[in-house]
Amino acid sequence: MDPRYKLLQLQADRLRYRMQDVVNRRAQQPASQLVQTARDIMEDIERSRAPRAVESRIERLKHLLDVFKATSTNVISPQAAGDMWNLYEDLRRRLRALPNY
Numbered sequence: 001m002d003p004r005y006k007l008l009q010l011q012a013d014r015l016r017y018r019m020q021d022v023v024n025r026r027a028q029q030p031a032s033q034l035v036q037t038a039r040d041i042m043e044d045i046e047r048s049r050a051p052r053a054v055e056s057r058i059e060r061l062k063h064l065l066d067v068f069k070a071t072s073t074n075v076i077s078p079q080a081a082g083d084m085w086n087l088y089e090d091l092r093r094r095l096r097a098l099p100n101y
Contacts, residue, residue: 002048004098008091012042015087022080030068030075037061041091051095058092 001009019038023031037060044054065088068081076084095101 001046004100005045005048008094009042009045011091011094012038012045015084015091016042018087019084022084023076024074027073027075030064030073034061034064034076037064041088051098051101055092055095058088058095062088062092 016035016038020035023034025031037057041054041057041061044057062085065076065081065085068076069078069085072078
């Protein structure tokens with residue numbers, strides 16, 4: 001793995017597990033979409049994909065989280081959605097700091 005990506009991969013992996021913890025899995029499709037997208041982000045970083053490609057996936061996840069922040073659903077609480085949004089925004093900023101961005 002590209003050493004520049006190692007710390008990002010560790011952060012993305014922690015975020016993936018955190019997403020699994022805060023999502024209500026009984027909600028089925030929306031919940032699995034959030035968890036799968038978090039997993040895809042981690043795998044993209046693990047494969048050292050181009051930062052802009054990973055950033056695009058993060059933006060899609062943040063858009064989903066925006067929807068859940070605005071509404072009260074049984075998938076994820078608005079507070080947890082906001083927290084995850086902020087954490088993924090931090091990851092996106094770190095990606096933009098890579099020299100190959």
